[in-house]
Amino acid sequence: MAKQPMLKFVTVERDMPEKRSADVRNDDFLEIYAPFIKAKAEEQASRCSQCGVPYCQSHCPLHNNIPDWLNMTATGRLEEAYAISQATNTFPEICGRICPQDRLCEGGCVIENSGHGTVTIGAVEKYITDTAWENGWVKPITPLAERAESVGIIGAGPGGLAAADMLRRAGVQVTVYDRYDRAGGLLTYGIPGFKLEKDVVMKRNTQLTDSGVTLKLNCNVGEDISFDEIRAAHDAVIIATGVYKSRDLGGPGAGAKGIVKALDYLTASNRLNFGDTVPEYDSGELNADGKKVVVIGGGDTAMDCVRTAIRQGAESVKCLYRRDRANMPGSQRETQNAEEEGVVFEWLAAPKGFTGDAVDGVMVQRMRLGAPDASGRQSPEVIEGADYVEEADLVIKALGFEPEDLPTLWNQPDLPVTRWGTVKAEFTTGATDLDGVYAVGDIVRGASLGVWAIRDGRDCAEAILKKFDAAKAVAAE
Numbered sequence: 149m150a151k152q153p154m155l156k157f158v159t160v161e162r163d164m165p166e167k168r169s170a171d172v173r174n175d176d177f178l179e180i181y182a183p184f185i186k187a188k189a190e191e192q193a194s195r196c197s198q199c200g201v202p203y204c205q206s207h208c209p210l211h212n213n214i215p216d217w218l219n220m221t222a223t224g225r226l227e228e229a230y231a232i233s234q235a236t237n238t239f240p241e242i243c244g245r246i247c248p249q250d251r252l253c254e255g256g257c258v259i260e261n262s263g264h265g266t267v268t269i270g271a272v273e274k275y276i277t278d279t280a281w282e283n284g285w286v287k288p289i290t291p292l293a294e295r296a297e298s299v300g301i302i303g304a305g306p307g308g309l310a311a312a313d314m315l316r317r318a319g320v321q322v323t324v325y326d327r328y329d330r331a332g333g334l335l336t337y338g339i340p341g342f343k344l345e346k347d348v349v350m351k352r353n354t355q356l357t358d359s360g361v362t363l364k365l366n367c368n369v370g371e372d373i374s375f376d377e378i379r380a381a382h383d384a385v386i387i388a389t390g391v392y393k394s395r396d397l398g399g400p401g402a403g404a405k406g407i408v409k410a411l412d413y414l415t416a417s418n419r420l421n422f423g424d425t426v427p428e429y430d431s432g433e434l435n436a437d438g439k440k441v442v443v444i445g446g447g448d449t450a451m452d453c454v455r456t457a458i459r460q461g462a463e464s465v466k467c468l469y470r471r472d473r474a475n476m477p478g479s480q481r482e483t484q485n486a487e488e489e490g491v492v493f494e495w496l497a498a499p500k501g502f503t504g505d506a507v508d509g510v511m512v513q514r515m516r517l518g519a520p521d522a523s524g525r526q527s528p529e530v531i532e533g534a535d536y537v538e539e540a541d542l543v544i545k546a547l548g549f550e551p552e553d554l555p556t557l558w559n560q561p562d563l564p565v566t567r568w569g570t571v572k573a574e575f576t577t578g579a580t581d582l583d584g585v586y587a588v589g590d591i592v593r594g595a596s597l598g599v600w601a602i603r604d605g606r607d608c609a610e611a612i613l614k615k616f617d618a619a620k621a622v623a624a625e
């Protein structure tokens with residue numbers, strides 16, 4: 149009888165790929181986890197219990213066929229594992245790196261819930277597709293036949309690019325417009341290299357252009373080309389512009405020099421790591437070197453800022469958050485990584501204002517958690533008489549993002565938006581009330597996750613293809 153390759157969770161402990169020590173990783177922007185070696189990936193994949201009803205799959209926004217590709221990995225059938233993984237996920241190696249797995253697939257893992265420690269699903273997913281790239285299994289798309297229909301996609305983030313990939317596979321003519329000089333959206337300019345090295349994203353961009361997708365970069369829709377022109381040039385248009393308006397802070401001194409926005413700071417750092425000239429970094433405006441840095445916020449963007457500041461050589465890095473650790477929105481894994489790297493967290497601390505013409509301190513109010521609100525979340529309340537000043541010569545605001553006002557910017561009063569400014573679109577298809585206009589990703593959901601943008605892009609492409617096919621069938625009658 150063949151040896152049972154799976155269900156090893158009873159004898160094999162959960163083990164992540166080796167994490168580089170903080171004193172080594174603090175000196176560079178490379179990913180903090182070393183790649184799995186083959187034997188380790190096979191061993192970790194073999195822990196899967198091959199559930200009949202796989203909760204990991206239902207907790208993954210893409211419903212990836214996880215038990216199957218874990219089985220293929222454990223039995224050394226990596227090319228098949230790659231084919232299964234790529235069939236449901238446009239960018240598996242990216243999701244393997246950046247998904248908050250503890251809240252998604254691994255959070256649903258049955259062996260985790262029985263106390264054995266989850267299968268390292270994300271790390272194996274990354275391993276499979278990294279190996280596929282190394283072996284030349286990832287190829288440009290060659291559609292079986294070309295189609296006459298064309299789709300214009302505004303925004304080259306994961307949502308727009310996932311749609312581009314699916315449409316191109318079906319032979320559709322695809323043009324992606326983006327105001328940046330490189331495609332990838334926040335994968336390129338938001339998320340730092342220590343979570344996602346940039347060559348991983350650039351390889352995917354090249355794969356798409358090699359597949360016949362046209363990328364029109366440095367093209368700001370609303371300025372360089374109008375939305376109406378794009379609509380007239382294509383049979384369908386997908387809006388995938390993400391959310392970029394930073395939430396702001398008021399209070400005395402809020403306009404002082406040295407108080408900067410998180411995305412400006414992270415973009416400058418990512419550009420520098422591409423080798424670009426970044427005057428705002430050279431001038432010191434967006435450079436933490438030698439400074440006392442205070443980051444305000446408790447989400448993943450704040451975690452990316454504090455860890456970037458450490459790598460830029462800050463004298464000290466503090467993170468202020470108005471709730472406590474248990475109530476922060478950012479992932480616990482990233483908070484732990486930040487602490488290992490030397491970041492100090494000031495929980496239950498909210499900014500009230502700033503001191504200095506060029507900022508030299510943050511006026512901080514101490515908070516406590518009060519009664520739960522309607523959503524069940526405890527609201528922070530000020531502790532009177534406990535204010536203090538936190539020294540700072542660079543303050544980074546990481547308080548979240550909102551959508552830009554697209555109907556005004558694009559002169560499209562009929563583009564339907566919600567009261568939060570996100571585009572109103574059907575979640576399953578991305579269709580808006582404007583004929584032939586779709587929307588996907590953060591611009592629909594508000595600030596969310598890469599994997600959800602991919603899911604939206606794929607669903608939307610499928611809906612557009614159905615519509616094209618239906619129109620063809622009518623024309624043929």
Ligand SMILES: Cc1cc2nc3c(=O)[nH]c(=O)nc-3n(C[C@H](O)[C@H](O)[C@H](O)COP(=O)(O)OP(=O)(O)OC[C@H]3O[C@@H](n4cnc5c(N)ncnc54)[C@H](O)[C@@H]3O)c2cc1C
Pocket residue numbers: 246247248302303304305306307308325326327328331332333334335338339343367368369370388389390391414448449452588589590591595596597598599601
């Ligand atoms: C700092 C940071 C860290 C994050 N970390 C994670 C993480 O670890 N894991 C995770 O899953 N998610 C993370 N996210 C969230 C994730 O990056 C987003 O949810 C995802 O990128 C959204 O994809 P999208 O395609 O909707 O938009 P985006 O990635 O924002 O792409 C939108 C694109 O549209 C372009 N665009 C906008 N307006 C125009 C216009 N008028 N004309 C032309 N082009 C335009 C932009 O230049 C951009 O390239 C993070 C976000 C940030 C800010």
Ligand code: SF4
Pocket residue numbers: 207208209210211212214237243244247249252253254269270273599
């Ligand atoms: S895409 Fe994300 S949630 Fe789905 S299996 Fe991969 S890491 Fe898990």
